[in-house]
Amino acid sequence: xxxxxxxxxxxxxxxxxxxxxxxxxxxxxxxxxxxxxxxxxxxxxxxxxxxxxxxxxxxxxxxxxxxxxxxxxxxxxxxxxxxxxxxxxxxxxxxxxxxxxxxxxxxxxxxxxxxxxxxxxxxxxxxxxxxxxxxxxxxxxxxxxxxxxxxxxxxxxxxxxxxxxxxxxxxxxxxxxxxxxxxxxxxxxxxxxxxxxxxxxxxxxxxxxxxxxxxxxxxxxxxxxxxxxxxxxxxxxxxxxxxxxx
Numbered sequence: 001x002x003x004x005x006x007x008x009x010x011x012x013x014x015x016x017x018x019x020x021x022x023x024x025x026x027x028x029x030x031x032x033x034x035x036x037x038x039x040x041x042x043x044x045x046x047x048x049x050x051x052x053x054x055x056x057x058x059x060x061x062x063x064x065x066x067x068x069x070x071x072x073x074x075x076x077x078x079x080x081x082x083x084x085x086x087x088x089x090x091x092x093x094x095x096x097x098x099x100x101x102x103x104x105x106x107x108x109x110x111x112x113x114x115x116x117x118x119x120x121x122x123x124x125x126x127x128x129x130x131x132x133x134x135x136x137x138x139x140x141x142x143x144x145x146x147x148x149x150x151x152x153x154x155x156x157x158x159x160x161x162x163x164x165x166x167x168x169x170x171x172x173x174x175x176x177x178x179x180x181x182x183x184x185x186x187x188x189x190x191x192x193x194x195x196x197x198x199x200x201x202x203x204x205x206x207x208x209x210x211x212x213x214x215x216x217x218x219x220x221x222x223x224x225x226x227x228x229x230x231x232x233x234x235x236x237x238x239x240x241x242x243x244x245x246x
Contacts, residue, residue, distance in 0.1 A: 071097065071104055071115055089123065094244050096121045107170075107242045114170060118163065118235045119228070122245050125212075125236040132216035138202045144174045147193050147205040150184035156227050157208050160234035164204065164223075171241030174202075181205060195220035206230065 074097040078088035088097040096105045103121035107114050146168075148161060165176045180187035181194045195205050195217065203220040212225035212233040225233040239245040 071099070074099065074104075075106065089121075091122045092244060094122075105244070107244075109170065116167070116242070118238060119159070120232050120235040122239050125232050125239065125245075127212075128233050128236040129211075129213040130216070130236070130240075131213065134216045134221070135218050137200060138219045138221075141202065142175050143177045144168060144172070144202045144204060145179040145191060145193050146176045147179045147181050147195075147203055149206070149208065150180045150182065150187050152208055154208060156230055157206060160206060160223070160225075160230045163231070163238060164206075164234050167238045167241065168204075171238055179203070195222045206234075212236075 074083070074088065075095045077083050078090065078095045078097050083089075083097065086098065088095065090096070094105050094107075096103050098104075098121075102117040102119060103124075104115060104117050105121075107116055146161065146165060148157075168174050168176045177191075179191040179193045181192070183192060191201075193199065193201065193203050193205075195203065195215075198219045200219060204223065205220060206223050208224075208230060209226050210224045212229040213223075214233055214237055215222040215224070221237065223230065223233045223237065225231070236245065
């Protein structure tokens with residue numbers, strides 16, 4: 001095995017260990033906090049995202065029972081212009097292919113190529129408004145506080161939260177820390193933060209309602225939307241983290 005392949009193998013083993021640590025931490029927190037606090041992590045959705053990203057379609061197959069599909073082959077066909085617009089397209093040099101309700105692309109980090117599935121591709125989120133500007137202080141430190149409404153139980157909100165949490169690790173190289181937007185019994189030992197009260201900390205707040213949009217101000221990113229609109233806004237931000245959109 002040559003030096004490059006050895007390096008790639010080591011990187012992949014490192015990623016596998018990171019996945020195990022994330023899964024274990026999420027399970028421990030879920031057990032400790034109880035079912036009523038599950039929206040703080042959205043465990044089931046997040047582990048599903050982890051499975052398909054790192055296992056590719058082979059592992060995806062194991063969990064869903066779907067037929068074997070080679071994502072690599074689909075990307076080759078897409079690059080050759082052999083797919084319809086509904087099946088795949090190129091966006092700023094990135095290949096996006098549509099399978100089983102998800103848009104897949106590939107992003108290289110170091111020597112590792114990640115297969116990234118999102119509910120919306122860049123063409124579908126171009127209309128999501130991004131307004132304002134972040135303070136340089138947002139980029140300080142490892143932690144980013146992901147602020148949720150502890151009184152809201154909504155599947156779209158949970159999905160947006162889960163996609164943000166996982167992709168933050170790879171897209172930003174930062175660690176998501178759960179926080180609450182208001183006082184609530186389920187928020188014991190959680191920081192109470194929001195875009196009006198960041199205390200100078202990097203904050204991402206999800207607010208359910210209104211048109212899909214992203215507002216940047218100071219050290220806070222505010223994500224708005226309802227139903228799949230909030231997932232669109234979250235995916236728009238994620239695509240920017242990966243350098244796919246600006």
